[in-house]
Amino acid sequence: MNVPKPPPRRISLRARLTLIYGGLFLVAGMVLLGTTYALFNQELTRRGMKVLARTTLPAQSAPSPTGNGAPSRQLFAFTGDGDILTQADAQKWMDDQQDRLHEAATASLLTQGGIALVVVGGAAAGFGWLVAGRVLAPLHRVTDTARRIAAAPAADRGLHERIALRGPDDEVKDLADTFDTMVERLDRSFDGQRRFVANASHELRTPLTLGRALVELAMHRKTASEDVKQLGENLLEINSRHERLIAGLLLLAGSENEVTERLPVDLADVVGHVVAQTALEAEQAGITVNERADEAPTAGDALLLERLVHNLVENGIRHNTGDGGWVRVVSRTRDDGRAEVEVSNTGPVVPPYEIPALFEPFRRLGGDRLVTAKGAGLGLSIVRSVARAHGGEVTARPREGGGLVVTVTLPACPDGVRRNGRDVHGLTGHGGTG
Numbered sequence: 001m002n003v004p005k006p007p008p009r010r011i012s013l014r015a016r017l018t019l020i021y022g023g024l025f026l027v028a029g030m031v032l033l034g035t036t037y038a039l040f041n042q043e044l045t046r047r048g049m050k051v052l053a054r055t056t057l058p059a060q061s062a063p064s065p066t067g068n069g070a071p072s073r074q075l076f077a078f079t080g081d082g083d084i085l086t087q088a089d090a091q092k093w094m095d096d097q098q099d100r101l102h103e104a105a106t107a108s109l110l111t112q113g114g115i116a117l118v119v120v121g122g123a124a125a126g127f128g129w130l131v132a133g134r135v136l137a138p139l140h141r142v143t144d145t146a147r148r149i150a151a152a153p154a155a156d157r158g159l160h161e162r163i164a165l166r167g168p169d170d171e172v173k174d175l176a177d178t179f180d181t182m183v184e185r186l187d188r189s190f191d192g193q194r195r196f197v198a199n200a201s202h203e204l205r206t207p208l209t210l211g212r213a214l215v216e217l218a219m220h221r222k223t224a225s226e227d228v229k230q231l232g233e234n235l236l237e238i239n240s241r242h243e244r245l246i247a248g249l250l251l252l253a254g255s256e257n258e259v260t261e262r263l264p265v266d267l268a269d270v271v272g273h274v275v276a277q278t279a280l281e282a283e284q285a286g287i288t289v290n291e292r293a294d295e296a297p298t299a300g301d302a303l304l305l306e307r308l309v310h311n312l313v314e315n316g317i318r319h320n321t322g323d324g325g326w327v328r329v330v331s332r333t334r335d336d337g338r339a340e341v342e343v344s345n346t347g348p349v350v351p352p353y354e355i356p357a358l359f360e361p362f363r364r365l366g367g368d369r370l371v372t373a374k375g376a377g378l379g380l381s382i383v384r385s386v387a388r389a390h391g392g393e394v395t396a397r398p399r400e401g402g403g404l405v406v407t408v409t410l411p412a413c414p415d416g417v418r419r420n421g422r423d424v425h426g427l428t429g430h431g432g433t434g
Helices: 013-054 087-150 171-219 226-254 267-277 279-285 302-318 352-358 379-389
Strands: 060-062 072-074 076-078 084-086 263-266 288-293 297-300 326-333 339-345 393-398 404-410
Touching: 013 087, 087 171, 171 226, 263 267, 263 302, 267 279, 267 288, 267 302, 267 326, 267 339, 279 288, 279 302, 297 302, 302 326, 302 339, 302 379, 302 404, 352 393, 379 393, 379 404
Parallel strands: 288 326
Antiparallel strands: 076 084, 263 297, 326 339, 339 404, 393 404
């Protein structure tokens, strides 16, 4: 029976770094210790030999002054100046010489040993820096790849990149392989989303268009009764709601990614165009729409920006007080050069804690999540997605007396794409998705 061999034990990155740095510092310490010992021993030997060369040890005998015949030892010392010292003076002079020797050796050890410590420590740090850079180079590669993917102009761009790290089987390679697996799954997910957005428009709208045609055909027959006509109108209204819902979902899915191809757009032209589009709906609802369209140049997708403003104005008309209500639309350029559009309206009082939920899909004031005649509940969700796709932001606050004040801030139009005049590219009529 063949027993599978266990995978070979690998040396972890932490262990490798520990061995490398430990070995470097051990070698550096041994070199420093040997250098210090050699310098100290050399200085001590040199000073000791010099003193011995200049002194005489007590080796001369003389008759004992007591007369007992026992010799007494006499101490003589010859200084470098030619003087001869005896007894206590000689001993004192030799003690002074020993103190000087000790001080000189200590000074030499501290000075030259300190220099050796700095040199050896610097060399060890330099080698450690080089070795660590070589060991951690794969981590820099992982970081650089992640930064390139994160800095891609759209969320689904750059996901085709892989690290494909080659090297020892350690923690860094595990990290790189895991990162590649994650990016590959994200790439497949975004690719599936792109295919869905490309196909859903046709697959979802075709049955609705066919159903609308059949209902209208049945309603306009000469033999159609009033009940059939009334039923047809109800079915057409339901069909219209479904169309708005599908259009909003597709737009929401398509506006999640950052806009890569941008053209100059003046929000003043967008505001004027949208106000003209919604004039009939506002008149039927008894709402007055006021506009103040000052120049507010930015860059982006004109159709998406039109939808952004359209949803804000449409939201203000539909969620209002009825007769006597108003919607005010303002476009302007801020002091920092950024473009801004602000839409305020009368309406029911909105608690501040309810505002974040209004930007979620299918959410309305009071938690209503049903698709009603007023819309599909995607208006502010699309506004936020379009603003983020253009590098902007959306803020909302309750208006005193009821209603909302929604402000969208977008980056200024770069000088490289700015054009003279106030031309807006590709503006066409689109039904809103409230």
